[in-house]
Amino acid sequence: MPSFIIEGGRRLQGTITPQGAKNEALQVLCAVLLTSEPVRIQNLPDIADVNNLICLLGEMGVKITRHATGDYTFQADEVRVDFLHTQAYLDRCCALRGSIMLVGPMLARFGQAVAARPGGDQIGRRRLDTHFQGMKMLGGNIEPDAGRDAYIIRADRLQGTYMLLDEASVTGTANIVMAAVMAHGRTTIYNAACEPYVQQLCHMLNHMGARIAGIGSNLLTIDGVEHLGGTQHTILPDMIEVGSFIGIGAMVGDGILIRNVCHEQLGIIPATFRRLGVRVEEQGDDLFVPRHEHYEIESFIDGSFMTLADAPWPGLTPDLLSVLLVVSTQAKGSVLIHQKMFESRLFFVDTLIDMGAQIILCDPHRAVVVGHDHQRKLHARRMTSPDIRAGIALLIAAMSAEGTSRIDNIGQIDRGYEHIEGRLNALGANIRRTE
Numbered sequence: 001m002p003s004f005i006i007e008g009g010r011r012l013q014g015t016i017t018p019q020g021a022k023n024e025a026l027q028v029l030c031a032v033l034l035t036s037e038p039v040r041i042q043n044l045p046d047i048a049d050v051n052n053l054i055c056l057l058g059e060m061g062v063k064i065t066r067h068a069t070g071d072y073t074f075q076a077d078e079v080r081v082d083f084l085h086t087q088a089y090l091d092r093c094c095a096l097r098g099s100i101m102l103v104g105p106m107l108a109r110f111g112q113a114v115a116a117r118p119g120g121d122q123i124g125r126r127r128l129d130t131h132f133q134g135m136k137m138l139g140g141n142i143e144p145d146a147g148r149d150a151y152i153i154r155a156d157r158l159q160g161t162y163m164l165l166d167e168a169s170v171t172g173t174a175n176i177v178m179a180a181v182m183a184h185g186r187t188t189i190y191n192a193a194c195e196p197y198v199q200q201l202c203h204m205l206n207h208m209g210a211r212i213a214g215i216g217s218n219l220l221t222i223d224g225v226e227h228l229g230g231t232q233h234t235i236l237p238d239m240i241e242v243g244s245f246i247g248i249g250a251m252v253g254d255g256i257l258i259r260n261v262c263h264e265q266l267g268i269i270p271a272t273f274r275r276l277g278v279r280v281e282e283q284g285d286d287l288f289v290p291r292h293e294h295y296e297i298e299s300f301i302d303g304s305f306m307t308l309a310d311a312p313w314p315g316l317t318p319d320l321l322s323v324l325l326v327v328s329t330q331a332k333g334s335v336l337i338h339q340k341m342f343e344s345r346l347f348f349v350d351t352l353i354d355m356g357a358q359i360i361l362c363d364p365h366r367a368v369v370v371g372h373d374h375q376r377k378l379h380a381r382r383m384t385s386p387d388i389r390a391g392i393a394l395l396i397a398a399m400s401a402e403g404t405s406r407i408d409n410i411g412q413i414d415r416g417y418e419h420i421e422g423r424l425n426a427l428g429a430n431i432r433r434t435e
Helices: 022-034 048-059 081-085 087-094 097-110 129-137 170-180 196-207 239-252 269-275 318-328 349-354 388-400 420-425
Strands: 003-007 012-016 039-042 063-068 071-075 112-116 141-145 150-154 162-164 186-190 211-213 219-223 231-234 253-258 281-283 286-289 307-309 334-338 358-363 366-370 382-384 404-408 431-434
Touching: 003 388, 012 239, 012 420, 022 039, 022 048, 022 071, 022 097, 022 170, 022 196, 048 063, 048 087, 048 097, 081 087, 081 097, 081 112, 087 097, 087 112, 097 112, 097 129, 097 150, 097 170, 129 141, 129 150, 129 162, 129 170, 170 186, 170 196, 170 219, 196 211, 196 231, 239 253, 239 269, 239 286, 239 318, 239 388, 269 318, 318 334, 318 349, 318 366, 318 388, 349 358, 349 388, 388 404, 388 420, 420 431
Parallel strands: 012 253, 039 231, 162 186, 307 334, 382 404
Antiparallel strands: 003 404, 003 431, 039 071, 063 071, 112 150, 141 150, 186 219, 211 219, 253 286, 281 286, 334 366, 358 366
C-alpha cells in the first residue's frame, strides 16, 4: 500500500490549475450508456475513481477511444447487459461509490440494472434510499439478491411521475434524472439537488436530446423522449480542489495563483475562507492567495461565535469542511465546525490533536477549533488517510508541520486528487511516494 513521506515547513509558491471535477465526471460517464451514439468528454481528471469507472464501462462493452489526456470518446452501442449479473461486475461496483449511478441509465435504456453495495470513503452510512425510491416511483421493480448482497431492478417501461425527494441527494438526483429522461410522460422532481455537477449533467443530457427544465433550481421537470443522441461535453474545474488549494495557500503558501477556476460555479467557497480571515483575490478567472503571516476568524455580526456548517447547494459543500478545519488550526480565534451529513467524517481530528492542534471533538458531528495564530506549529507524525477529503487535509497539516510526516493509505487521496504530489512539488513541496 503506498504512502506519502512529507517534509514539513516548506513554503509553496507558483501557479496551479485545478483538475476536472471528480463528482461531475462520475455522473456524465454513467450518462454515456443512454445512447448508442458517440459521446466525447473532455477535461476528465486522471484519478482512481474516474479511471476505475472507465474500466468498468469498457468491461460492460462500451467502446472507448482516448484522444489525449482527459479527452475520451465513448460509444455504448454493444453493451453487455449479461455482464451485470456476473460476480466480476459486482466486485467492480463494490470498489467504486459512483457505480450506483449506472442504475438509472441502464434501467432507462435496457429495462434492467443491478446495484451492488458501493464502496468509497469510510465516513459513515451513505444512504441509497433516495436512489431506490426514485426508481420505484418511476415503475422499477426492486428485488434483493441476498446471496450476493445486491439488488436487481427491472422495468418494462418507466413512467413519469411527481416525486418529492426525502433528501437533496446529488447522486440520487443524478440517477433519477438519467432514468427519467427516457421515461414515458413527464417527471417532476422536487427537492432535487442543484449543485453545479447536476446542472452540468442536465445540460449535457439536453444536448443529447433530453427535455429538462428548471436546471439550477430544486424543481426539475423532465419530459421523456424515445431516443438520445451523441454529444461533446467539457467538465468544469473541480471546486473541491480549488478550495483545497486555497487552504494550502493560507497554511504554507508564499503566493499561489489558482488558474481557470470558473468563479460562478464556486458558490460561497471563497467567501467561507474569507470568514476565516484568508485573503482570496479574484484576478480574471483566476484566484490568488498571498502569503499569510496571520489570518483572523471573523465573528458573526452580533459578536457571536463563528460556525461553519455544510448545507445543500448553494450552501457550503461538506467535502471542504476537513480542509477548513485544518486551516482553522493556524488562525487567530476559534470556530465551530458542524459536519451535518456524515457521522464519521470528523474522527480524523484525533490525528490533528496528536499533532498539537487545539481541537475539542464535541460529538461525531461537531468540533471546536482554537487557532494557534501561527505561534505554535503542528509537529510531524505518522498517520493514515481515512477518506479522500480527510486525506488532503492531513497532507496540508503535514506540509505545515515541523519535521517529516508519513501518511499511509494514500490510495484514498488518489481517488480524488490527480498526481497531487507532483503538482505540489512543482510549487516547492517535498512529498515522496513510497510503497
